[in-house]
Amino acid sequence: MTDFAAIAAQLEGQAIELPSWAFGNSGTRFKVFATPGTPRSVEEKIADAATVHRFTGLAPTVALHIPWDKVDDYPALRRFAEEHGVRLGTINSNTFQDDDYKFGALTHVDPTIRRKAIDHHLECIEIMDATGSRDLKIWLADGSNYPGQADLRGRQDRLAESLAAIYERISDDQRLVLEYKFFEPAFYHTDVPDWGTSYAQVAALGDRAMVCLDTGHHAPGTNIEFIVMQLLRLGKLGSFDFNSRFYADDDLIVGAADPFQLFRILFEVIRGGGYGPANPDGHSEVAFMLDQCHNVEDKIPGQIRSVLNVQEMTARALLVDRAALAAAQDAGDVLGAHQVLMDAFYTDVRADLAGWREERGLPGDPMRAYAESGYQAEIEASRVGGNQLSWT
């Protein structure tokens, strides 16, 4: 069994991107609960994200969502972020909240609406140029609710065309990342429902088009780590949207619903060369990001808990004795091989990680440190008036 000292160095430089929208209000179709201290501007969202980074050292970048995070002066926003100790990250497009997109965006039968949706992405690319972002992430709500409502094939062909129009505007140091989702908000068919569709679409585009795997976007029972393995093998795993779920796309805190699944996912990321420090050339192309929906829990501590969960589970996955594992696998020792994995999973890394943090000038217990910091009281007091930001 590998021990913590041997893997501590590999934890260095782990980065988990935070979504700006995690700090606004979110909820279900039944109710969005408001909470004191919720940001009323992009800057306040970035300040909250920077706070998560300050307490954990794990979240150096913030993803933006356009138009939710649209501002007049992106260079200024970039400076604002940097002054707060973080950088602007992935740009997420939004084609699901305009009445025009009721029946689709990049797949719509009407070329005018497709053009509008393509232009929105071109605008996102311009913003990326200004923010220095690498990734344009596309999640589409496109789909239909009733059999017959839409021509599945025609939509797929139009999707290919629209993506090609966007891809040709991506620069050499940028990437297009296409997310898939099993269902919701469409309830009969979704135009990018599975990794196979996302893969087939991005493979047709080129090298800088990749797949985004959101851990909550699969059919019940899907072996997600298998998909991680396969996409890494095919060279097409661009990024993760981390969260967890018991049922559908519940968007709970990553690692909360099935910690062992998160462990297996991270083990395959490492096994397949998708984890940075383990990479020969010192960095990985796979972006780690959170995408969660804090309905009932506190937002900033929710994000702190989330990045800690990813870090703790990464440590456990790094602890797997891969030589012993390979030996047991090759010997057909089913229980022995399983045991090697479980030994790492059941290792309690929390005290070691607290020490690791303290060595780096971070609080040993970021949850407690945040609670005691007074930040929450401060924002609740100062953020009075204005409109709390939310998804919609």
Place this chain on the structure above:
Amino acid sequence: MTDFAAIAAQLEGQAIELPSWAFGNSGTRFKVFATPGTPRSVEEKIADAATVHRFTGLAPTVALHIPWDKVDDYPALRRFAEEHGVRLGTINSNTFQDDDYKFGALTHVDPTIRRKAIDHHLECIEIMDATGSRDLKIWLADGSNYPGQADLRGRQDRLAESLAAIYERISDDQRLVLEYKFFEPAFYHTDVPDWGTSYAQVAALGDRAMVCLDTGHHAPGTNIEFIVMQLLRLGKLGSFDFNSRFYADDDLIVGAADPFQLFRILFEVIRGGGYGPANPDGHSEVAFMLDQCHNVEDKIPGQIRSVLNVQEMTARALLVDRAALAAAQDAGDVLGAHQVLMDAFYTDVRADLAGWREERGLPGDPMRAYAESGYQAEIEASRVGGNQLSWT
């Protein structure tokens, strides 16, 4: 094979309650699309529901949702409805849109909040007295999102207490109907997640407490007609919320996703004595109601289509040659028995039903008749200004 003439009489008097909220805007957590002509008042919702009844003869009552449909003068609302040819039906309580209920209503740890939720139901019962409604339907959003967040057992005990406090105020000609739901909006546990829990709770209350089965509220793969059979056998099937789904609680038009499932459900309703005209005493205790969410389709035609689907499928289920079915079942003739069922399912009853309608002074094709009636154009023109009603 039974023919249509033999079952035509049994279609007489079929009644499917419409939910007032089906005529307001509804949607997903991502977007609620607005549409021209959407009601801005309870009265306009009732007028729309009455229109569905006028074109189909199938929807003589309208369910209300409190506080969405709160008015100052219920007797006046009752008269309004009756003047439009419909009656007020089931009263639905709402304990999921008040900030106080963030962590539960009837199950909340805080007795003040439980009291508030109980009082809300007592108010609903007063409204029932005024509207002449028989059923108080309780659907609870109560639940939790994270393991540990809540004490499952304490909540169940408090639920029993709260329900008892409500039940004791139900009069002899009223009923309490408790709905269950697999998940959403709670994503870890739901306090009434399955028929067993609803049954155990209402069985503890008394004879006038029943279970409500919403066809979209089950785990994937659940055999819903089995539950229909079981609840009828136990004397506890109070009502249906009809809709359909491919994934979760998609709230699509009943019969749209899996028509054969709707057929099997209706067959078990009839088999178990839950369908009115088939009952010895001339009426059934089982209430048929729609509960759907028209996200992308037109609302009034969506409701017309829905009640027609229930009627058509009821006709098919009545066509099952039950003597032949029993004979094949008793003989262990698997394919023969299956065939008897399929023969009824595959019978095209649409022309016969059109004739049946015309004999009763109804349009043969209610969808077309509505489209040609000018009603939609009229409400789009007249309902300008004001606030379109929606779920939230």
Place this chain on the structure above:
Amino acid sequence: MTDFAAIAAQLEGQAIELPSWAFGNSGTRFKVFATPGTPRSVEEKIADAATVHRFTGLAPTVALHIPWDKVDDYPALRRFAEEHGVRLGTINSNTFQDDDYKFGALTHVDPTIRRKAIDHHLECIEIMDATGSRDLKIWLADGSNYPGQADLRGRQDRLAESLAAIYERISDDQRLVLEYKFFEPAFYHTDVPDWGTSYAQVAALGDRAMVCLDTGHHAPGTNIEFIVMQLLRLGKLGSFDFNSRFYADDDLIVGAADPFQLFRILFEVIRGGGYGPANPDGHSEVAFMLDQCHNVEDKIPGQIRSVLNVQEMTARALLVDRAALAAAQDAGDVLGAHQVLMDAFYTDVRADLAGWREERGLPGDPMRAYAESGYQAEIEASRVGGNQLSWT
């Protein structure tokens, strides 16, 4: 609405391959029930399959499973089949019933076992040469039961290698068809669990490698017709294994569990050019085959029922008024477009099909004709002694 006369010609030449193993005993892990008249030899299985064809005109070929159907003289078997009015079809390999394959076949860590599994497929190709079969179908039970038991990535790479070794022996008029399956008999990971994996693997092989879609091999809720559309679009839909299911890989009669799903699948086959007569060049590359497991129902009538179900549903799918559908889709008329589909689905084609059959010298009601034919009594009387064949 298109009428039957307009589509009758397109039903001409429809062919659904029968699996030889459908006529042997099959069951669950709990019990395999034996039935009188079950074949004791490959020839008796072919005779039964030919009987299905004689009564339906729909099943001109029989798939073989090696080694279950291994014989010494394939040319003789071919003549036997042809004398009975059918041809030998797809050759199915078997790598799941040899002790050596406990931990995998084409993916095994041990090159000796991989070689054995490859050689088995080369032997299958030799049999194809002798039988004149076009397709080699590979379904792999390869997978693992416990996290850690196997190296997912290494297995995928070895799978690619093994498939390449098989593919290079396929002749120009033969095809390799790779089936995927969600789970079972492996319960943690399966090496070809989804269409994406099968597609990625066969795309790496070449033009004559295709995907086989078994309708029972998906996660709950999967939109199968979407996959049909996508594989046709990508030019990689090689064949269907038809059956139906309520839960997992239940292997029930096709169309029994969800007839509307079968309708939607067949509609997408036709829409995407996968249905023979609709193809410009007069034939389709997509093979239709049954793969079911008759546990409790009679086998020969079970197969007759199955091919009739496919034919009836094909007729309904052909009846869809595609011009009206496209018009409603383009107009964003959700309910109208859905209605066009449902109108075809609800059309009762059974009497028309009975007439169509009679015009072609076939029995109008093949189920009844078989029951009255005396064939069943004859095989029950004559097939006494010997060992009834079964899966295992």
Place this chain on the structure above:
Amino acid sequence: MTDFAAIAAQLEGQAIELPSWAFGNSGTRFKVFATPGTPRSVEEKIADAATVHRFTGLAPTVALHIPWDKVDDYPALRRFAEEHGVRLGTINSNTFQDDDYKFGALTHVDPTIRRKAIDHHLECIEIMDATGSRDLKIWLADGSNYPGQADLRGRQDRLAESLAAIYERISDDQRLVLEYKFFEPAFYHTDVPDWGTSYAQVAALGDRAMVCLDTGHHAPGTNIEFIVMQLLRLGKLGSFDFNSRFYADDDLIVGAADPFQLFRILFEVIRGGGYGPANPDGHSEVAFMLDQCHNVEDKIPGQIRSVLNVQEMTARALLVDRAALAAAQDAGDVLGAHQVLMDAFYTDVRADLAGWREERGLPGDPMRAYAESGYQAEIEASRVGGNQLSWT
């Protein structure tokens, strides 16, 4: 956070019953792999079970399955077991492997077959009298594969009658325990598919009729710990069949697929008074049993691993700081309450448990101790010839 010393005493006396059939060969419908050393007699199965107990101290009883474990002299078998340090436990009936039960046993339309099935259970009760067993466990394969094949309601009524006939023969110190299962081997409907049905049936029988919860017998996504809570609340949780699964009834080693779920289940058992030492009167009525199917892993180590998994997870569940948990729950501190649970789950109890075992004269590492004991080599050498026992 509670520490191990504080809970060590509560681990005393934990008992997990082993199923005799775990030591025979088992598998899937595709293949049952044989392994050297597999028992050829009931006595050899008991000897293996006793070995598991010798190495772990956790498995003092062995469940029998009739007729698999039928012997002429039960008192002798009882002595044999006791001489090996274990006792005979639950008697499991079997109504799924006789041709007569093809269409049902306790629910069959034919009273002769129902009588046969009832008589089988009466014979089981006689065996219980001889073996001193407390529990008669009934798992029924009864169900149907096709809609229409069976009359759901008639079967449910006959089930009630048959169970009553069995229950009246149960003595005052015996119990009837009715297991439910979502599906398999029946693929359309199962006569006892869910806890609600099992509960309604046993509630109608009386106090000594209870529900058996098999952790692998639920629909995807079902919150099993909720059912544990509910059945304990209703006083009807009789026993567990432990195993784990990723998909259907995979019958993997308990705790292997989702360790956190096992933790939550055991926490609810303790919370609800179902765990022995935590009970005021010093014992619990809830029987813990394994029911797994070792397809590819070694059987005896598989059982050792399983009981250790239950013990380890029980220790973690006992470690939950329930006062802190209640405080956080009452305060609406979602993340805090969740954290209390996770703190216990992530505590590494393995070293403490090794010490605990050694204090009691047991091997600290039972898996290694067994591997080094030579037992496996011995049985492989001595158990040559004869027929290896298996399920079928």
